[in-house]
Amino acid sequence: SPIPGATPPASLSGAWLRIPQQRDFPVLSEIVHQEPIRGLRRAMVKSMTAAAAVPHLGYGEEVLVDKLVALREQLTPQVTAAYQLKLTFMPFFLKATSLALSAFPILNASLDHPTEPTTIHYHKDHNISVAMDTPHGLIVPNVKSVQERTVVELAAELARLQSLARAGKLGENDLGGGTFALSNIGSIGGIYTAPVIMVPQVAIGAIGRIRRLPRYVDEEGGGDAAAEVRPERLVPRHVLTVTFAADHRIIDGATIANFCTLWKRFVQSPAQMLLELK
Ligand code: CAO
Known part of the structure; x- marks a missing residue:
């Protein structure tokens, strides 16, 4: 039924009448085209409406990724x-x-109910959902058991998922069962985004575009070759912004901050990852 008292201006009454099935919002202006919400967009309506019930805790950090940029170039x-x-x-x-999830298992978890959860399910596998921008819209398959795969295996799996996503051929197995999500908006542009949790998951990360920016050399602390330069000097660095969002009903700020600090340590100094790899 229309919102009480929401009568269209006389000039729009034709457009108002052309709507085959009256919905709750008034028509704002003359309609030139209308289409049903279907497919991926319909799925997005459902998942984002469910996410809107979750109190999101946001946490962002700047990461200096010169070593990662160099490592990727080298490999x-x-x-x-x-x-x-x-x-x-x-x-x-x-x-x-x-x-980082291995150290903070509560972030690789899900809840048993959307609005009145009573149980947290901790998951063994790190099935990380990856947001993909495709000609058909946003689709989020997941890379299964990331904890067991090498970097090369992850690259191969991403390529497989990306090609299926582009062709609109992802199956249930690739789309279901994600336990944490990452959205790399940086491949398109943009330095920052506030990600929305994929319910019933409890956390998500968003990665911005790596930019070359001036930073004070002492920012990273001692031990860096750059620190030998006079501390007051600005030097160009590769800078990445990461933002995490967590379900604040079960995850507190300190947990997401500590998780993010660990994530930052691995991304900022990829050699650190070697110490933890099995
Ligand atoms: N900063 C700078 N460059 C980046 C980058 C970043 N954060 N992320 C990727 N790039 C670069 C890649 O290195 C690659 O560069 P080269 O061609 O020079 O090697 C280029 O951008 C394209 O990368 P890609 O998109 O082919 O591959 P990817 O593995 O980096 O990303 C995927 C894969 C699926 C995450 C990405 O293609 C995508 O779809 N991103 C959009 C996600 C999205 O829509 N999020 C919003 C969700 S909420 O609505």
């Missing part, structure tokens, strides 16, 4: 030649996320 020719794969930053982000 790319080898990965291309030996595996015929494109090595992007995503496999490293996935690996860092999985290692």
Whole structure:
């Protein structure tokens, strides 16, 4: 039924009458085209409406990724030649996320009810959902058991999922069962986004575009070669912004902050990941 008292202006009454099935919102202006909400967009309406019931806790951090940029450059020719794969930053982000999840299992969990949860389910596998922008719209398949896969295996799996997503051929197995999500908006542009949790998951991360920006050399603390430069000097650095959102009903700010600090350590110094890899 229309909102009480929401009568269209006389000039719009024709448009108002052309709506075959009256909905709750008034028509704002003359309608030139209308279409039913179907397919991926319909799924997005459902999932985002469910997410709106979740109190989101947001937490952002700046990460200096010069070492990761250099590592990717160093490994790319080898990965291309030996595996015929494109090595992007995503496999490293996935690996860092999985290692950080091992230390904070509550972030690799889900709830038993959307609005009145009584139980938290902790999951063994890190099945990380990856938001993909496709010609058909947003689709979010997941990379299964990230904790057990090498960086090269992750690159191969991402390529497989991306190609199926583009063709609109992802199946139930690839779309279901995600336990944490990552959205790399940086491949399109943008430095920051506030991600929305994929219910019943309890946390998500969003990665912005890596930019070359001036930063004070002492920002990272001692031990860095750059720190030998006079501390007051600005130097160009590769800077990435990451933002995490967590379900604040069961996850507190300190937990997401500590998780993010660990994630940052792995992404900022990829060699640190070697110490944790099985
Ligand atoms: N900063 C800078 N460059 C980045 C980057 C970042 N954060 N992320 C990716 N890139 C680069 C890649 O390295 C690659 O560069 P080269 O061609 O020079 O090697 C290029 O951008 C394209 O990468 P890609 O998109 O082919 O591959 P990917 O593994 O980095 O990302 C995927 C895969 C699926 C995450 C991405 O294609 C995508 O769809 N992103 C959009 C996600 C999205 O829509 N999020 C919003 C969800 S909420 O509505």
